[in-house]
Amino acid sequence: MTKPGTIRITCAPGLIDYLRQEVEAMDYLVDSSEPTGLKITACLQDAMRLNLFLRTGFNVLYQIGKFRCINPDELYTHIEAIPWEDLISTDGYLCVVSSVNTPTITDWRFASLKTKDAIVDRVASREGSRPNSGSNRDRFVVHVYWHGDQCEVYVNTSGKKLADRSYRRIPHRAPMQETLAAGVVLATGYDGSTPLLNPMCGSGTLAIEAALIASGRPPGLLRNNFGFMHLKGFDSEAWQTMRREAKKVRHKKTPAPIIATDIDGKAILAAEKNAETAGVRQLIEFKTCDFADTPMPDNKGIVIFNPEYGERLGQISELETTYHDIGDFFKQKCSGWTGYIFTGNMALAKKVGLRTSKRMEFFNAKIECRLLKYDLYEGTRRVKE
């Protein structure tokens, strides 16, 4: 893994464009891309760096095998041929995850079981004992992609998804996944030079991701556990040096104000605590209030709403009023700002009553969502939908 090989970086549906931009900004050439991931050629050190800096990626996977395979016995034989004893210690812990679409297997768990057996049998035959195994993805994780007669095997250098930044100790109602929140903030073009308002902030994910972006803090600095740390021969010194260098890349300039508000005092308490854990509490002004009373700085900037979309019928009529009132807030208080609403309910979005200038597609878990952009011109250019 010290030599350049294939690295596959995965992401949630809807985030690939932002992931690609991030990867290219780190000077990697994208070899190929698909809706939920892309491939580059790089080595383990690069994988560590990607884990540290990426905001929209889920997992950084390093390829250690690629072969033709048409049945589970062939899978076992190919996997057993890989020198696993060089990668995992006998006192390690192994988890196998598979994505399978091949006629000879109907249950992906069988591919995982075969892979796990092949790995532990190989290690036991070489080292005299075998690592433990199970479903926890916090240590040595192997991914198998077996589609048709092609099988690719990867070591997951992230371990748990990078979406788990570890700052959100206190979740609130319907929190947004951290990688999605980062993608939404990046989609607005936000760079910290103008104010950012996040009324209805809930547990503060959008404001916290914005603060991390504005101050140039790599999100990986917040985590103390990655898959690569459980690889045999993990170079802890190289990792510490990389972390020290990453701390130096912080932007020197203080970002413009970031203001996050919510009507629910408990949400604000959770958001404050989360921001503190993320190390950005001092960059965000929090306030418990109705969104219409969100303090407005003099300089214009970006305002992002993530209102609830409503699952039950009774909720919908209440939310129609909320979306209508957001439209009024945009019209009355946000002249000259750029407004954004992230929602999974386009019927509700119509109640805003303003024309969108852009609609960007995202997914929140399985729900298709849109980030709607509103250019809130001053004067006459505002057009009713």
Ligand SMILES: C[S@@+](CC[C@H](N)C(=O)[O-])C[C@H]1O[C@@H](n2cnc3c(N)ncnc32)[C@H](O)[C@@H]1O
């Ligand atoms: C979908 S959640 C936001 C989740 C947030 N993006 C996160 O990642 O945690 C919507 C939030 O809107 C807040 N809210 C609802 N009505 C409000 C109002 N009139 N004024 C301010 N906040 C309101 C709720 O308390 C809730 O926290």
